[in-house]
Amino acid sequence: MCGIAGVLSFDNTPEIDMIRRMLSRLSHRGPDGSGIYRDAHVALGQTRLAIVDVVGGTQPMSNEDGSVWITFNGEIFNHVELRSELAALGHRFRSHSDTEVIVHAWEQWQEGCFARFNGQWALAIWERDRQRLILSRDRLGVRPLYLFRDRGRIVFASEVKAIFADPGVPRSFDRVGLAETMTFWSTIAPRTVFVGIEQLPPGHLAVITRESYDVRAFWRPEFPPLGQEEQQDLERNADDVRERLIEAVRLRFLRSDVPVAAYLSGGIDSAVIAAVISRYTDVPLHTFSLRFSDVDFDEGPFQRRMAERLGTEHHEVTVCAGDIGAAFPEVVRHAETPLLRAAPAPMLLLSALAREHGYKVVVTGEGADEVFAGYDIFREGRLREFVARDPDSAVRASALDLLYPWMARAPGQAPAFAREFFGRNLSADDPAMSHRPRWDSTASLLALTTPHADWPTDVTGGLVAAMPAQNSAWDPLSRAQWLEMTTLLPGYILASQGDRMLMANSVEGRFPFLDRDVVDLANRLPSRHKLLGMDEKHVLKRAFWDLLPESILTRPKQPYRSPDASAFFGNESAPWVDEVMAPDEVAAAGIFEPAAAASLMRKCRRKGGARMGNTDNMRTLAMISTQLVYRQFILGDGSSGAAQPLAEPLTVIDRAAHS
Structure with missing residues (x-):
């Protein structure tokens, strides 16, 4: 790398x-x-x-x-x-x-x-x-x-x-x-x-x-027309997934002239990777995990259980909110873009731990959620599709209460809100129906921006128009996967949260789930083999059931999250925030309305960044990170300030x- x-x-x-x-x-x-x-x-x-x-x-x-x-x-x-x-x-x-x-x-x-x-x-x-x-x-x-x-x-x-x-x-x-x-x-x-x-x-x-x-x-990502998938047998497809993923792991773990380690998150994806290495290679495995001092985000018990089962040499870094706030300016300098979540910051600290232990290469589980339909957005799309067939059915609408059970403020705790919010834009003719709630929610950030002729009225139309013409013959899940592979995967997961946080510490990431043959196979599978009812990554679980403990195999999906606004306004508040969010600097950047920014900052300080809703968390991160990009790349040139000598030999x- x-x-x-x-x-x-x-x-x-x-x-x-x-x-x-x-x-x-x-x-x-x-x-x-x-x-x-x-x-x-x-x-x-x-x-x-x-x-x-x-x-x-x-x-x-x-x-x-x-x-x-x-x-x-x-x-x-x-x-x-x-x-x-x-x-x-x-x-x-x-x-x-x-x-x-x-x-x-x-x-x-x-x-x-x-x-x-x-x-x-x-x-x-x-x-x-x-x-x-x-x-x-x-x-x-x-x-x-x-x-x-x-x-x-x-x-x-x-x-x-x-x-x-x-x-x-x-x-x-x-x-x-x-x-x-x-x-x-x-x-x-x-x-x-x-x-x-x-x-x-x-x-x-x-x-x-x-x-x-x-x-x-x-x-380009391609999917077969609905009902024309090559192989309909679940067991055969599970065997094929297992065979191809084992080979993908072997290629990435063994084809290196330096030692390779593995990230262990506590979920199914990284557990499968580590289990394959342990079963199908004879090389001792070191695993690295990210833990949080806040138990709402910590997955340590699952990580340790898997490490103990495999007998790996296990290493952990525990991150608190203050660590995230302190690291965030450097995170943005490496990401080179505004961020709506603080989650890349702990990944920077995790790659530093791997490098401190002498590792230049790690294999991780990134890509499994996109390739095998593991995200909640796919479950959400399935339920919204179900409701769209009969929008007036109270029974169908009540199914939306099941979404996002891991959230502290899950929609199920406010059923009326869930049905109203997720019941919007239910058009079977819309190829992006699965993603409309996320896009609409995130785009609320634009209400806080300054008036300017260069702001577009809508950016979703161009993306939808770029979808392959044959998408109309795809299963709705395939369309949702195409959108995820085109937006969040390359732009955020593999960039801001992946390559940039790894390479900031001179660590290469390798991703077996994004292997060419694994992706091509997964894209040809019937959608029901990936998302069976509400069971995400069904064929992947079926393929590796014998290598994982029951507690991880049957564990409800919990996405990787970290503290957001609380990282900047809690007990260990970040002193640099006042500088980048000063009204005159916000006005000079010209992106957010200074009055709106000041109001949000007052709210964050009053609450210490805690107990804030999803929208306010996104707004806070968007403003702070955009102001950092302005300071580092518009006023500055993106460099760290001190000239870095070229590595020898030259x-x-x-x-x-x-x-």
Whole structure:
């Protein structure tokens, strides 16, 4: 895993000092070395976290004659199989790295190579002789890739702060991107919250020449028409899920030249991963868990029960509200976007624990909820679909009282409210019916913003219009999964809460549930095998029932949560909040109405951030994090302030004079 950066300019030779400054902003992503390649039109750079072929995997890397160069962030887990196939076709290799496999795969199959990769990546390939730059990002957006385009010049990097190392890149808020964040919890690629900064969408590649910038998809989530699923037998599907997930875990746990650990959350997903490692490998396993001093959020008993069952070397970090408040400015600096929850902060502290124990790689359970329909939003969608068939039925409407039993203020405690709120927008013709309550609730944040011509009236229409035309033939659950895989998964779960909090401490995350073959299989399954009645992830439980204790297998779904507003206004209040939320600074940022912000801050202080409803928690986090983004990235340039030296060894290949 690494940080990558580059500059393409057809009219001028990129400055080598520029690529150095960009890489210095990415030193946390790659502390094990750095490299630069430059010729007359391109400069490519990388900061390296050495995991595969620690000695021979230095980048940027080229083919034999130097006509193709690459800078690469990620892992291609099936590189061993691809290497054998390419060797049989006549390709010769100088290293054992997966990076070199990509170079030869590009030579052999061109853009068709990306469909062959089973992995997680963001990369740039420079064809020197053809004067073409190719950018690519993995199917589901595990690894980030941002870019700025301006008059025949492209600046790209793993993180926005590296692009802002270029003083010629403007820094201002994109209000459409902010509106998307305040509706979907994140922007929808290619948009970001910064004007002019794009992200390459997951599953896409860009081919860039002097004359054109061409972006196209090499993969999109697809589901079979309702009733035309390939395999209807539950037991056979459970066996297939087990076989593919075991292989996905083995690839991610064993294909590494450094030790790999596992996160253990207390839920089914991470328990399955850890259990597979223990059963099907002979490598001792270290597990890492996140605990909370507040028992409402703590899952420690379940984590310890699983660790004891497997006999792992177990490590814990216990987080209190004050820890979250203290870490939050650094969290936002790494996330590079406003956040509606404080949940990424404890993940930053967990990755720090893994790194302190010497681990560069962890496997986690992320992706299982999206792929096997584990979220409450899918259960909610199923119930709303049930009610929509007969909206006037009191019996059907009462089923909505069952939603979100884990919440302190669960809808079931206010049945009339639940039926009114979740009974809105019940249109069978709406492909996004499953997500309307969440979007409507989150979009209430926009009522607190300042009037401005650039605020969009609605951002949901564009997303719904982008859904595949064939979605009308899908099961409603499939449509809901498509929306989740397009919004929350890449934009928040894998970015703000995933890659950024891991790589802030130079730790690579690997996600077996997002394996290419696992996802393709899960997407072909009948929806009832994933969500059987109200039993989420049914086929996954069926596949691994023998490896999990009954207490975890039958445990009601509880999503990962952490303290929110109480992290800033409780007994250990964060002193920096008053500064970023000062009325003059709120007014200068121009996003939220100063009076509305001041009123909410008074409410938070009066209550100490406790016993606040979901909406007020979101409002508080949105305002505080947006003001931090303003201070760190609009007034500042995203850097931590102190210049970071490039990691040694540093390799510089400068061909500018010979191009």
